[in-house]
Amino acid sequence: MNWDETGPDTDERLDERLVQADADGEDTAVEAALRPKDLDEFVGQEKVREQLDLVLKAARARGATADHVLLSGAPGLGKTTLSMIIAAEMGAPIRITSGPAIQHAGDLAAILSSLQEGEVLFLDEIHRMSRPAEEMLYMAMEDFRVDVIVGKGPGATAIPLELPPFTLVGATTRAGLLPPPLRDRFGFTGHMEFYAPTELERVVHRSARLLDVEIDADGAAEIAGRSRGTPRIANRLLRRVRDYAQVKADGRIDRPVAAAALGVYEVDARGLDRLDRAVLGALLKLFGGGPVGLSTLAVAVGEERETVEEVAEPFLVREGLLARTPRGRVATPAAWAHLGLVPPQQGGKGQQGLFGA
Ligand SMILES: Nc1ncnc2c1ncn2[C@@H]1O[C@H](COP(=O)(O)OP(=O)(O)O)[C@@H](O)[C@H]1O
Numbered sequence: 001m002n003w004d005e006t007g008p009d010t011d012e013r014l015d016e017r018l019v020q021a022d023a024d025g026e027d028t029a030v031e032a033a034l035r036p037k038d039l040d041e042f043v044g045q046e047k048v049r050e051q052l053d054l055v056l057k058a059a060r061a062r063g064a065t066a067d068h069v070l071l072s073g074a075p076g077l078g079k080t081t082l083s084m085i086i087a088a089e090m091g092a093p094i095r096i097t098s099g100p101a102i103q104h105a106g107d108l109a110a111i112l113s114s115l116q117e118g119e120v121l122f123l124d125e126i127h128r129m130s131r132p133a134e135e136m137l138y139m140a141m142e143d144f145r146v147d148v149i150v151g152k153g154p155g156a157t158a159i160p161l162e163l164p165p166f167t168l169v170g171a172t173t174r175a176g177l178l179p180p181p182l183r184d185r186f187g188f189t190g191h192m193e194f195y196a197p198t199e200l201e202r203v204v205h206r207s208a209r210l211l212d213v214e215i216d217a218d219g220a221a222e223i224a225g226r227s228r229g230t231p232r233i234a235n236r237l238l239r240r241v242r243d244y245a246q247v248k249a250d251g252r253i254d255r256p257v258a259a260a261a262l263g264v265y266e267v268d269a270r271g272l273d274r275l276d277r278a279v280l281g282a283l284l285k286l287f288g289g290g291p292v293g294l295s296t297l298a299v300a301v302g303e304e305r306e307t308v309e310e311v312a313e314p315f316l317v318r319e320g321l322l323a324r325t326p327r328g329r330v331a332t333p334a335a336w337a338h339l340g341l342v343p344p345q346q347g348g349k350g351q352q353g354l355f356g357a
């Protein structure tokens, strides 16, 4: 394989704080070891898998290079893994790079012109590519051609360069941010969904087998239930539970061991971590459940606005614990219940918010 290492991407950094990542980079190594190698091993995502299977089989039958593929979905759902599977299924080498790594069109030209025929180019975080690079990519995707600009100023000339046919696999956490001309140039778009608990249980069992960890069905269910629908988080929690089981128990994971371990790491029964609970707690206890502005809420928990908005809120919103309204952030009744608090207007026992309703 051909690696263009760009280090862990931003999306991965974002959810890293869920469970402190191992300082020595064990995380990245283990993650790579746990990646399914082919479509059959890839758990869940039935739709995307079925569609992709057809795209790849048809291309193979034609003896052609597969169409460009766009994968969209939240961090940790398997986009990088799928890109590698696409290459493996096509028997093609893969080159890995990312939008932020390509700042100049020249960077992209260098990569494109060194591709082999049929190679898969994985472009992670494709929505963060620079505009000039993006425009070069349009032509490369459509005509397998780039114009290389030689020289500067009035003397600059564009030299057309033919490219071998290749398959671009783009990944993005925000398909909505892609300009339509770029989106339209992908022959196939796969939307990755959050995983059902039973699917995450299969991920946990599979990873436990690979890590040579003994786990029973209830232990796997406990971990799956706290993994926010995300395989990367399931794998990470499994490793932390394994540590706990080795030190505090006999190495085997069952439900009590999993629950106790995740308690130590402050991941609660619903998968909320410390930051999530801090945000929710502030919203309920200081602001009577809102509405309160994002900046005020961020100051109250001592975090950056962006951290609250991009790291904590998406999950809280998805869980139906918090709503974003034009007037500010508002807690739902489920939020009060989850933190075991009584909304002020009902019981009067809950703390009256400073800016309360
Ligand atoms: N469908 C799946 N089945 C099994 N493991 C998965 C699946 N999707 C993701 N994983 C695991 O989760 C981790 C993160 O996946 P990755 O492809 O890096 O996500 P993304 O690129 O979308 O952020 C990988 O270690 C991989 O082993």
Ligand SMILES: [Mg+2]
Pocket (backbone or CB within 6 Å): 009, 076, 079, 080, 081, 124
């Ligand atoms: Mg990735």
